[in-house]
Amino acid sequence: MVNRYQTRRSNLGGRNVGRRRGGFRWQIMLLFAAGAAVYYFANQETVPITGRKQLRTMKPAQEVQLGLQSYQQILADNGDAVLTRGPVVDAVNEIGIKLARQAEQMMVEETGEQTGFDWAFSVIESPQANAFALPGGYTAVYTGLIPIAENEDGLAVVMGHEIGHALAHHGAERMAQQNMKRIVSAGVAMGAGGMDYGAQRAVMGVFGGISQYGFALPFSRKHESEADEIGLYLVARACYDPREAPKLWERMGAQGGQTPPEFQSTHPSPATRVADFQRLMPRAIEIYNQNCTNKIR
Numbered sequence: 637m638v639n640r641y642q643t644r645r646s647n648l649g650g651r652n653v654g655r656r657r658g659g660f661r662w663q664i665m666l667l668f669a670a671g672a673a674v675y676y677f678a679n680q681e682t683v684p685i686t687g688r689k690q691l692r693t694m695k696p697a698q699e700v701q702l703g704l705q706s707y708q709q710i711l712a713d714n715g716d717a718v719l720t721r722g723p724v725v726d727a728v729n730e731i732g733i734k735l736a737r738q739a740e741q742m743m744v745e746e747t748g749e750q751t752g753f754d755w756a757f758s759v760i761e762s763p764q765a766n767a768f769a770l771p772g773g774y775t776a777v778y779t780g781l782i783p784i785a786e787n788e789d790g791l792a793v794v795m796g797h798e799i800g801h802a803l804a805h806h807g808a809e810r811m812a813q814q815n816m817k818r819i820v821s822a823g824v825a826m827g828a829g830g831m832d833y834g835a836q837r838a839v840m841g842v843f844g845g846i847s848q849y850g851f852a853l854p855f856s857r858k859h860e861s862e863a864d865e866i867g868l869y870l871v872a873r874a875c876y877d878p879r880e881a882p883k884l885w886e887r888m889g890a891q892g893g894q895t896p897p898e899f900q901s902t903h904p905s906p907a908t909r910v911a912d913f914q915r916l917m918p919r920a921i922e923i924y925n926q927n928c929t930n931k932i933r
Contacts, residue, residue: 660839661827668823672816679812683804684746685866691816694808696752703771703802704754710776711758719759719779728777731792731876732757735799736773738873743803751803765891769798771807784887789871789880796867803866806859813855817847856902861912868913868920875928878920882913
């Protein structure tokens, strides 16, 4: 009796252990991929100045509102470190106003409409060698950047680059890209749902690597390069010397220390940026000479 019971239990256990789970369900994955494609092609916009097609769903007014909220929070968090007077504050405001004026004119020429930005410029006392421009033109420069900028032309290059991000709606584009990634990720997860746990982890790991190195990082580098281009033209239109741009980014690269290979980075390498500036420089000098009294030879 004991032997028959043990044999039956062993056979049942054997059937459970030997049961194989299914493979990847490509039909589900393809369904979600089709949904992501519809989402992508139904929400195409054109980046002003460069003409690149981008995925964007957020309205500009919503971007400005989010930018204002973030800007107010950053200033509140920094408290007394937000400077209200001094030569650096004067320089940042002067450069910012000139760049903003040219940004508005450039947008009218490109799209027939103004930006709808409120434009504000702040200086934050901090060792960070950084600056930012949020949607809406809310811009701040950290004092740690000033020694690296070295001069007004260098500071204008950095501020123009950051404003370029805002004009190109890069923040809204990143949010839309994340939404599309979530759609595809859900499809991969459901497609792998019938596989054993180890296989599911392997599939999601491969998807994560592809999305990071084949999609997210290349797009981040594209955004940086695009902001460089837009910023360079702004700098030239505002009559700051565009030839300072490659020099500035060489200095920034020297301050950055050891950096990962470009394919692992969110930013182009300093060498790539300098090469891009050299390619764009004839057009920038042409713009400068068209708008400014002191011609560049």
